[in-house]
Amino acid sequence: MDYRWHCDELASEGERFVDVARRSGDVVVPSCPEWRVGDLLAHVGFVHRWAEYLVRHRAPTRLSARDMGLSRGPVDADWIAEGLSALLATLRASDPDDEMWAWGADQHVRFWARRQLHETLVHRIDLEGANGEASEVDPVVAADAIDEFLVNLASAGAFSPGVKNLVGSGETLTFRSDEGRSWNVVLTPEGFELVDTPDSSHATLSAPASELLLVLYRRRSLEDSSSVLEGDADIVTHWLAHSALL
Numbered sequence: 431m432d433y434r435w436h437c438d439e440l441a442s443e444g445e446r447f448v449d450v451a452r453r454s455g456d457v458v459v460p461s462c463p464e465w466r467v468g469d470l471l472a473h474v475g476f477v478h479r480w481a482e483y484l485v486r487h488r489a490p491t492r493l494s495a496r497d498m499g500l501s502r503g504p505v506d507a508d509w510i511a512e513g514l515s516a517l518l519a520t521l522r523a524s525d526p527d528d529e530m531w532a533w534g535a536d537q538h539v540r541f542w543a544r545r546q547l548h549e550t551l552v553h554r555i556d557l558e559g560a561n562g563e564a565s566e567v568d569p570v571v572a573a574d575a576i577d578e579f580l581v582n583l584a585s586a587g588a589f590s591p592g593v594k595n596l597v598g599s600g601e602t603l604t605f606r607s608d609e610g611r612s613w614n615v616v617l618t619p620e621g622f623e624l625v626d627t628p629d630s631s632h633a634t635l636s637a638p639a640s641e642l643l644l645v646l647y648r649r650r651s652l653e654d655s656s657s658v659l660e661g662d663a664d665i666v667t668h669w670l671a672h673s674a675l676l
Contacts (some may be wrong), residue, residue: 431574433526436543437518439571443630444514450509450557459560461649467560471598472505474553478513481542487576488530488539515545527618532588534582548575552647559649560634572639573611579604579646580613580624582612582616592672596622603644603667608638615669633661 451471459465465473479500484493503509527539534541552575555565587593598617602625606612614628637645637657644650645657648670653661659666 431544431570433540433543436540436547437521440521440543440547440550441514441518443554443571444478444511444518447550447554447557448507448514450554450561450563451510454535454557454561456597457560459556461556461559462572462584465644467557468505469552470556470560471507473501474550474659475505475510475513476500476502477549478510478517478546482513482517483548484522485517485524485539488528492529492533492540493531510542510577513549514612521546525560534585544574544578547571549579551575552643552649554660555649567640567643569609569639572643573607573609575643576605576607576611576613576639576646579643581613583675584621584623587676590674590676594621595672598622598665598668598671601632601662602628602630603665603669604628604634605642606634606636607642608637611639617665631661633659633663633665635659645670646673657669 453469456466457469459467462470480484480498482496483500493674501509521543524539526538526543528539530539531536531537532541534545551567551571558565578634583593594616597619599619603615603617605613613624614625614631616625616628635642635645635657637655641656645652645655651668654664
């Protein structure tokens with residue numbers, strides 16, 4: 431997927447998020463049990479502003495949010511929409527190939543359009559869940575979100591220390607979407623790596639891309655999902671126990 435597609439999809443996801451926010455009360459968010467809706471809105475609105483500042487300044491290193499003077503509210507749907515609009519304007523005016531700091535593997539502006547799309551998508555699902563609403567996800571967007579999650583997960587150890595436990599002795603785990611995409615992970619003593627074609631898989635988890643996304647982001651338990659698990663269940667359980675982005 432190209433940069434402009436990520437920006438356009440971020441605009442669509444952001445609009446959906448704002449629409450849901452307008453009809454949401456300050457209730458508990460079941461998929462983020464330590465948060466109420468107000469906490470979720472504050473997080474998304476602040477992260478949009480943080481990313482916008484980083485991109486606008488082409489930050490060469492991680493910058494502290496304390497030094498940015500970012501707005502923290504009042505937190506409501508209009509505040510979310512304002513931050514989203516600024517983020518999109520900055521992204522669309524930027525060269526995706528410009529080098530800058532990112533917490534993931536791709537140290538360029540383009541990282542942030544893709545990351546903020548999927549950040550907003552997953553939290554839109556959280557917000558709809560708090561309202562008791564079912565979520566729909568385009569399978570193309572879901573597959574891209576899975577890919578981005580797996581590509582960047584190894585870089586998340588600084589703020590998600592459980593990732594450092596994703597080690598093994600050569601076990602291979604395959605995630606397969608019903609739409610034809612697949613991702614293969616090999617667990618090694620040093621960590622994990624994505625490979626194109628494994629010799630064989632010790633475990634395979636298959637589902638529609640939107641369902642697989644929910645399981646990998648731990649928004650739906652494996653037991654409550656329609657995913658099909660083949661092979662060694664312990665490998666999948668180990669992966670899900672340590673792969674959360676915090």
